[in-house]
Amino acid sequence: MDAATPTPIFVVDGVAKGFTDGHRPIQALRPISFQLHAGEIVCLVGPSGSGKSTLLRIMGGLIPPDVGAMWFEGQPHRAPNTAIGFVFQKTNLMPWRTILQNVLLPIEIQQGKVSPAQRERAETMLATMGLKDFEHAYPRQLSGGMNQRVVLARTLLQQPRLLLMDEPFGQLDALTRERLNLELLRLQAAEGITILMVTHSISEAVLLSDRVFVLSERPGRLIAQVEVPLPRPRTLALMSTPTFGAIAMQVRSLIGETG
Amino acid sequence: MFETQKANLSLRCEPPSAWSWRSRLVRHQTRLAAPLVLLAVLALWALLVAWQDYPPFILPSPALVWQKFLLMAATGSLLLHIGVTLLEIALGLLIGLSAAFALGYLLGKHRTLEHLASPYIVASQSIPIVAIAPLVVIWMGSGLASKVAVTALITFFPALIATIVGIRSVDPDLHDLMHSLRASRSQLFWKLELPAALPIIFGGLKLSATLAVVGAVVGEFMGANAGLGYLVNLGRGLLDTPMMFVAILLLVVIAQALHFAVAALEARLLRWQRV
Numbered sequence: 001m002d003a004a005t006p007t008p009i010f011v012v013d014g015v016a017k018g019f020t021d022g023h024r025p026i027q028a029l030r031p032i033s034f035q036l037h038a039g040e041i042v043c044l045v046g047p048s049g050s051g052k053s054t055l056l057r058i059m060g061g062l063i064p065p066d067v068g069a070m071w072f073e074g075q076p077h078r079a080p081n082t083a084i085g086f087v088f089q090k091t092n093l094m095p096w097r098t099i100l101q102n103v104l105l106p107i108e109i110q111q112g113k114v115s116p117a118q119r120e121r122a123e124t125m126l127a128t129m130g131l132k133d134f135e136h137a138y139p140r141q142l143s144g145g146m147n148q149r150v151v152l153a154r155t156l157l158q159q160p161r162l163l164l165m166d167e168p169f170g171q172l173d174a175l176t177r178e179r180l181n182l183e184l185l186r187l188q189a190a191e192g193i194t195i196l197m198v199t200h201s202i203s204e205a206v207l208l209s210d211r212v213f214v215l216s217e218r219p220g221r222l223i224a225q226v227e228v229p230l231p232r233p234r235t236l237a238l239m240s241t242p243t244f245g246a247i248a249m250q251v252r253s254l255i256g257e258t259g
Numbered sequence: 260m261f262e263t264q265k266a267n268l269s270l271r272c273e274p275p276s277a278w279s280w281r282s283r284l285v286r287h288q289t290r291l292a293a294p295l296v297l298l299a300v301l302a303l304w305a306l307l308v309a310w311q312d313y314p315p316f317i318l319p320s321p322a323l324v325w326q327k328f329l330l331m332a333a334t335g336s337l338l339l340h341i342g343v344t345l346l347e348i349a350l351g352l353l354i355g356l357s358a359a360f361a362l363g364y365l366l367g368k369h370r371t372l373e374h375l376a377s378p379y380i381v382a383s384q385s386i387p388i389v390a391i392a393p394l395v396v397i398w399m400g401s402g403l404a405s406k407v408a409v410t411a412l413i414t415f416f417p418a419l420i421a422t423i424v425g426i427r428s429v430d431p432d433l434h435d436l437m438h439s440l441r442a443s444r445s446q447l448f449w450k451l452e453l454p455a456a457l458p459i460i461f462g463g464l465k466l467s468a469t470l471a472v473v474g475a476v477v478g479e480f481m482g483a484n485a486g487l488g489y490l491v492n493l494g495r496g497l498l499d500t501p502m503m504f505v506a507i508l509l510l511v512v513i514a515q516a517l518h519f520a521v522a523a524l525e526a527r528l529l530r531w532q533r534v
Binding site for chain 2: 057060061062079080082084086088090092094095096097098105106108109110137138140141
């Protein structure tokens, strides 16, 4: 393999999925194939109901595909894998656990108990996310943006190599969203994680991505993979450049075409 | 610029301890109100007896009931009766609640099973417990077993329903999370299902705890030779109304104590709900 084609960390090959609504079968996802390269950020955009979340849940191993196969780091991939982190749209924190306890949940599940070193690492992670004073608070005492950071901290603490994000910042206000986008970019650059993110925001997709995948209306089909040749590190200032605007327009028209 | 934004964000959320002292003050006031109301009721009761001059077998005065209580306590048998009723309540709760939690968990997890079982569960609840109690005595004798059985029966239903609803209420997103973390079945139960269902289970538990007292008394009414329900029945036969009052008031005290015990346990286990 030559240097020009980086190793794919995740391969999706002909994956499709249908559901039944009562007796009526619904095709949610038409056969879809793509590759994710190690260390890149890919955003998945498309009209509502185009099967974006379904695709993510299949990739996370939460639901099986009807047909098709997947490979993660060269291995056939079917079941949930702890090297694949998942961030859902809703902040899925346990309300009866403190912030620190929530962040430590995956370690508790996987190792039975938490070592002092791991606790310290969790505390450091929370501190870098600006949550130092809230370790012993409960999720309901924090704002939506802070809770989504807790989710991010919990996921990153597992040191995933692939991060699947399903509209992670969808319920946040624009300012918080931008701030968390920048934070995510910083963390991703530092840890070299591969990210696949579903989003409804075209500007968020262009700001974050190396490539933007555009899905058609249901049944979902991958209609385009748009390269984003903007320099890294990305800044909010990039959003006012002509290149950014042109790419955003291109993505928007691709989504529009399908309607 | 980024730093100042972070500082502003921090200000939006006060430390947890700062909010709760005001609510603690309010709670203090309500705690004082209960004894005051009790005193007022006692005073009204005493006034009513004094004013209307009722004979003691119709309505004894609080003072007379108190004297009767002291007399019964001095002879030593009162403690035995309290003990018997408490034992019936404790065993009945133990059996009724364990069965309710186990079956409730099962029915909560498996919808088809619940569809199968729910007509029978509803039917069993449409029969008043006083109608079933004589049958239970015929089957199990007039000893401890029948009282425990009646108590278990009456405590079973509220706890069962609460457990089913509680298990159903578990956030599916959290199920997904546990699934993606590859949690085992026991981890799923201890770390997700139980804590998530607990707030609703406690609602049923409070009902069951007070109903347990009703169950024990109904059981004793069907035939017994000890217990507070037996004393109420005995007092009725002897036209010893003060004795009935002593027994009834002690039952009220037991029900209150049970309720407070459950509430205290709830406050301890569900501290996260009050922050």
